[in-house]
Amino acid sequence: MDVSVITPIYKGNRYINGIFEMIADNAQKAPQLDIELVLVNDSPEIPLEYNESLVQNFSLKIVDNKKNLGIHGARKNGLHSAEGKYILFFDQDDSLSDTAIVSQYQYVKNADAVVSNGWVEDTTGTKRPLFIRHQQNRVNDIDLYFYIGNLIASPGMCLIRKDCVPSCWLQEEMKTNGADDWLLWAGFLLDGRHFELNPAFTYTHKSVGTNTSNNETRMIQSSVEALQIIRTYYARNSKLMRRYERRLSMRACCTGKSTWYKRLNYCFNLDIAVRLFFFKVGR
Secondary structure (H helix, E strand, O other), X not given: OOEEEEEEEOOOHHHHHHHHHHHHHHHHHOOOXXXXXXXXXXXXXXXXXXXXXXXXXXXXXXXEOOOOOHHHHHHHHHHHHOOOOEEEEOOOOOEEOOOHHXXXXXXXXXXXXXXXXXXXXXXXXXXXXXXXXXXXXXXOXXXXXXXXXXXXXXXXXXXXXXXXOOHHHHHOOOOOOOOHHHHHHXXXXXXXXXXXXXXXXXXXXXXXXXXXXXXXXXXXXXXXXXXXXXXXXXXXXXXXXXXXXXXXXXXXXXXXXOHHHHHHHHHOOHHHHHHHHHHHOOO
């Protein structure tokens, strides 16, 4: 098996047929690849409902969680069942271009992972690029993940070799949704892994207002939990840990505060302010 697409489903029966169509379109554009879709039912009290006739040119695997595990646990369960050499973690309410898989596969070659560009779409249908200017070129800079946070909006922008998924992500389980993406990529880079870059726009992330990533307080709580896991596995990188702890303290302190209060905080943390500024403007 070449590629496994892993999608946790949480009360998301309305998305499944559309996911089938997207994966079938991708499989049609990549006839040389064996592709499987692994659906992980993370709301086991609701049986999955779908049109099986839409499963065309790819194989389907269903994983039923015994209880709700959250996004990290569901992705891990899917990964345990996946047979592909490369993994694409795909969220139920997002979308892939019809050439996403073949494009990513062409760029990944023998690399550890590849990251593409993509779009974020708000509730009005307005789209903006996930990376601007030179931002994508910085995804291999481990320091920025501890100065700023997660640089990759969604793992759906990435194709990762299954054996490159870090142990810290595989062996632990986040209790609070939100920061398992940061945990995945921080561990990946701390293991000495490397992203190839694909300039194509392969992915659309839907910002629907209810995403955990839109809830700053919960994201900070999840990020603190992820940092504790990283500390356990990469204790030698204590300088990075202290830096990210300071960054998270800044975010917590500034939540709900005025712009002037936030600016004052950045004045006391100029190293973070400078790196965040240059990343935001794409330099």
